[in-house]
Amino acid sequence: MSTIPEARNVVLVHGGFVDGSGWKGVYEQLRADGYSVSVVQNPTISLDGDVATTQRVLDAQDGPTVLVGHSYGGAVISEAGNHANVSALVYVTAFVPDKGESVNTLIADPPPGASVPPILPSDDGFLFLDRDKFTDSFAGDLPAEEARFLADSQVPWGLDALGGAVANPAWRTKPSFYLVATDDRMIPPPAQRMMAERAGATVAETGGSHAVYVSKPAEVAGFIKRAATRATA
Numbered sequence: 516m517s518t519i520p521e522a523r524n525v526v527l528v529h530g531g532f533v534d535g536s537g538w539k540g541v542y543e544q545l546r547a548d549g550y551s552v553s554v555v556q557n558p559t560i561s562l563d564g565d566v567a568t569t570q571r572v573l574d575a576q577d578g579p580t581v582l583v584g585h586s587y588g589g590a591v592i593s594e595a596g597n598h599a600n601v602s603a604l605v606y607v608t609a610f611v612p613d614k615g616e617s618v619n620t621l622i623a624d625p626p627p628g629a630s631v632p633p634i635l636p637s638d639d640g641f642l643f644l645d646r647d648k649f650t651d652s653f654a655g656d657l658p659a660e661e662a663r664f665l666a667d668s669q670v671p672w673g674l675d676a677l678g679g680a681v682a683n684p685a686w687r688t689k690p691s692f693y694l695v696a697t698d699d700r701m702i703p704p705p706a707q708r709m710m711a712e713r714a715g716a717t718v719a720e721t722g723g724s725h726a727v728y729v730s731k732p733a734e735v736a737g738f739i740k741r742a743a744t745r746a747t748a
Contacts, residue, residue, distance in 0.1 A: 516611055517650035518606075519528050521673075521743060521744055522577065522578070522579035522581045522602045522603065522742075522743040522744075523549070523550055523551060523569070523578065523579075523743070524550075524552075524553070524576045524578060524580040524581070524600070525545055525550050525551070525553070525580065525581045525583060525739060526551045526553045526554075526555060526572055526573060526576065526580055526581070526582050526583065526704065527542065527553070527555065527583050528555045528557065528565075528569055528582070528584040528585070528588035528592055528595075529555070529556075529557065529585055529586075529686070530584070530585045530586025530587040530588045530589075530609070531586060531587040531618075531642070531672035531677070532642075532643065532644055532653070532668075532669045532670060532671050532672055532675065533665060533668075533669070533670060534556060535554040535555060535557075535593070535669075535728070536554075536646055536728065537557045537665070537728060537729045538554050538584075538728065538734075539540075539732075540627060540728075540729065540732025540733075541728055541732045541735050541736045541739070542554060542627065543732070544732050544733055544735075544736035544737075545736050545739065545740070547688050548552075548716065548736070548740065550740075550743070551576075551577075553572050553575070553576070554748050555569050555572050556561055556568075556630055557569065557588075557591065557595045558670075558673075559670055559671070559672050559673060559675055560673040560676060561585065561675035561676050561679055562590060562594070562617070562676050562678075562679020562680075562681075563591075563675075563679060564587070564676075565591045565595075565676060566591055566594045566595045569582075569592070569668065569701075570595050570598055572703070573595065573598040573600050573601065574598075574600075574738065575690075576600045578600065579600065579601075579602035580600045580601055580602060581602060581603050581604075581605055581619075582595065582596050582598075582602075582603070582604055582605070582675050583605040583606075583607060583739055584604070584605070584606055584607070584609045584724045585607045585608065585609055585728050586607075586608065586609050586610065586702065586725065587609075587610060587618055587672070587676065587677075588607075588609055589606045589609025589610040589611050589612075590609075590610050590612050590617065590618050590679065590681060591734040592604055592606070592609075592611055592685070593611060593623065593681045593684045593685055593686060594681050594682065594684070594685065594688075595685070596684065596685030596686070596689055597683055597685045599656070600679040601685065601689060602690075602743075603687070603689060603690045603691070603692065603742040604606060604685060604686055604689050604690070604691040604742075605691075605692045605694070605738065605739050605742045606691065606692065606693045606695075606710075606714075606725060607694045607695070607696075607727065607728050607735055607738075608679065608682065608694065608695065608696040608699050608701075608702055608707060608717065608723075608725055608728075609702075610702065610710065611686060611691075611693070611710035611713070611714050611716075612680070612681040612684065613681070613682060613684055613713070614682065614683065614684055615680050615681070615682075616680060616681060616733055617677065617678050617679055617680045617681070618676075618677050618678075618679075619677045619727055620676045620680075621706070624639070624732065624741060625703065629637075629703040629705075629706075630700040630703065632644065632663065632700075632701050632702055633645035633648035635650055635657070637674060638671075640672035640673060640674050641668050641672060641673055641674070642671070642672045642673075642674065642677065643671065643672070644666070646666045646667065646668065647671075649662065649663075649665065649666035649669075650662040650663070650666065651700065651703045652700045652701055653665065653666075653700075653701055653725045653726055654666075654724055654725065654726040654729070654730075655698065655700065655724040655726075656698065656721070656722075656723055656724045656726070656727070656730045657724070657726055657729060659720060661729070662726075665726070665729075681717045684714075686714040686715075686716070690717075690742070691714050691715065691716040691717070692716055692717045692718075692719075692738065692741065692742040693707070693710070693718045693719075694718075694719050694720075694721065694727070694735065694738050695707045695708060695710035695711065695718060695719070695721070696720075696722075696723040696724060696725060696727040697721065697722050697723070698704065698722055698723055699723070699724060699725045699727075700724065700725065701724075701725040702725065714734050717741075717742075717745070719738055721734055
């Protein structure tokens with residue numbers, strides 16, 4: 516039995532189309548429990564750029580740190596998680612690429628009958644979700660006005676971020692945890708479970724949309740706290 520070093524630091528990494536402000540509820544829950552929490556603001560232009568931005572935040576941590584990624588943020592933490600300060604990885608309905616894989620390769624062959632995210636054609640190298648379909652696909656369990664705000668404040672997602680391949684997946688050497696959102700219409704739950712199993716992650720499931728980190732902050736924070744303290748075989 517080996518023990519993950521107890522972490523009092525948490526670094527939160529957002530996904531595509533959104534920024535770090537969606538972590539506010541999780542941030543508040545963790546801060547109330549005495550954790551030091553940093554929220555990365557990635558430009559989501561390229562995977563390499565986002566990994567570098569995340570690693571700069573990790574450089575500033577003073578000890579063991581739980582690194583958390585939502586959606587595309589899972590690709591970011593899979594590479595950035597090799598940082599010496601990272602004690603555990605937490606994937607919140609996120610992509611978990613293996614070596615040589617990108618988000619693009621992981622979404623290339625969706626399961627039969629799976630929901631297809633309403634991604635609009637590339638606009639000068641950047642992607643957006645159809646605003647009128649955003650709520651149903653991304654944020655079905657949020658109040659309508661909150662979901663609309665996310666739709667109207669979208670961050671352009673660069674094709675170089677979508678296509679950036681992970682070179683050295685940190686989950687091969689670091690303990691990983693995966694929270695499956697069973698009502699997700701962006702990343703099909705079967706795909707989430709497959710990626711979590713492949714990574715050997717400790718898995719929990721909860722009802723929730725792709726925006727479960729916004730809609731269920733207490734539950735997501737509780738899962739992160741498990742990763743901060745839990746022993747693994």
